[in-house]
Amino acid sequence: MQPQPTTAAPATTPAADTDGNAQPTERLLSTAKLLFCRDGIHATGIDRIIAESGVARMTLYNRFGSKEGLLYAVLEREGEEWRDWFFSAVEAAGGTPAQKLKAVFPVLRSWFEREDYFGCAFINAVAEHDKSETRLRGLTLQHKGAVLAFFGRLAREAGIAAPEALAHQIGLLMDGAIVAAMVTQQPAMADHAAAAASAILDAALPAAA
Template sequence: MAVAREMFCRDGIHATGVDRILAAANASKMTLYTRFGSKEALVRAALRQEGEIWRATFSSKVMEAAEDPMERLRAIVPVLSGWFNGGRFYGCAFINAVAEHTKGEPWLRELAAEHQRACLDFLEGLVRDAGYAATRDLARQLLLLVDGTAAELMVSGDEGVLRIAARTLDALLAVEERVPA
């Protein structure tokens, strides 16, 4: 699973054949088909695991960054910077997967939407804790910021994108209305 997850994220799903995964994992086809049944099932499992690991890492790093809810929101971009500079940055696995597949593949879009909903729920909790009024709308804006930053970093490789993302985050937080304390 770890080998498949790494290869799918790094090289893409279509570019990663079953034989290549099996050779790198020193596993047999029998093992693959006994455990997963097909490459599609392996992709599903690998993406689910990648999403779980990414969300757990992202959320724990944001939560550990500060006690203050506003500072946690401001930690989003530094956490993205750590991901970008951490040695295993390939962009968002779900955006990449949807982009390289036929758009009519509902199972893949469903997996991506599931990941997006989980990310949105986490961001909405941060926004609510910080006392903002329009929690879902601001959470969606933050998700767009996260996804857009990841996509731009993947395409450009330019760390300057993070400075722009930080300014955008500050602007979003400054214009949104907070609930009176």
Template sequence: MAERKSAGYGEGDAGGAIKPAERIVETARRLFCRDGIHATGIDRILAEAGTAKMTLYNQFGSKEGLIETVLRRESDDWCAWFAAALRAAGPTPRERLDGVFPALRDWFAQGDYRGCAIMNAVAEYPKGDPVIHAIAMEHKAKVGAILMALIVQAGCRRPDELLGEMAILIDGAIIAALIAGEPTAAPAAAEAAGRIARLVIADHCADAHHHGPHRS
């Protein structure tokens, strides 16, 4: 799980003048990121957030409810960051598609990158958890919708096939960067996946103008 501030998508802060429930969420995000979901107990979250146990149960019902809230927040924030990063990559859909892996490279280069929050949560529940599985599928759909809009606008052929190929390259780069560990080594995963992606995108967009038929 990547903390919002260090991952480059938000300004998470477990302290400051924020409501107790929000402090719980932000503290849980930080601890889940650093130590994992299973290894982080409720008492530790409450102690570091400086809030009462009753607040947690009133707001989230249980640790499971808090986990769901944290993961949905992570998904929303990551997708908002990703969409903004692609918009900044250029004015045309094709340029924005080409900007996917440079955006990931910037994320991986953060000093305490720890992978994708959603993928990490799925890995912590190898026997499956219906809520976490649902959140993972929702996250996949949101990321897919961002990419598919650009793929269609760029006039790429076989858009579903291209989306599937891009998704595999993105997931592979995220995992490879996590395994690499060192901030100086992790960006190479995005660069390698990006080289492959450019070939794949060019193949699907061979009959389209480089900048695509529409501007957005």
């Protein structure tokens, strides 16, 4: 049995501001993140973001240029915060590199169990937008690439012969679990993905492991 992760999942509610100059930006980012993830990007207008953040309209335009500029900033921030949480939680599970890879899905389940779990911000954003849009897809691929690189490193450390292929297999199971948990509102989707990942990982590990 893998050690249970204790690192808390990143919250969608704003943290306390300590820098007075940063407050308007932080309120805009926190409010937009919650509304975009919970209610949808196209369903969330500038007026609502302004009203719920309590920030002047001109401040939004001065700092982000447009709703799209705010969206890109939200995704960049979300990606950094989510990866920091996720990588730390997997590492905190301890054990061998293979055991850390198996801890991916218990960590994800702790995220799925949150009341403010609304799926992956990147997957949701790409799903809502024109599929020819390049900047949004680029941000998403950058995020996904960092996650796959993390899986690939653990796979190499575990002695797996094809670490990049294993990373993609774990990544696909992860993406599927994220979407399934969002649609069904069942955190146990992580458990089903964990069983499949364990079988794939056990088959790929060197015999001595």
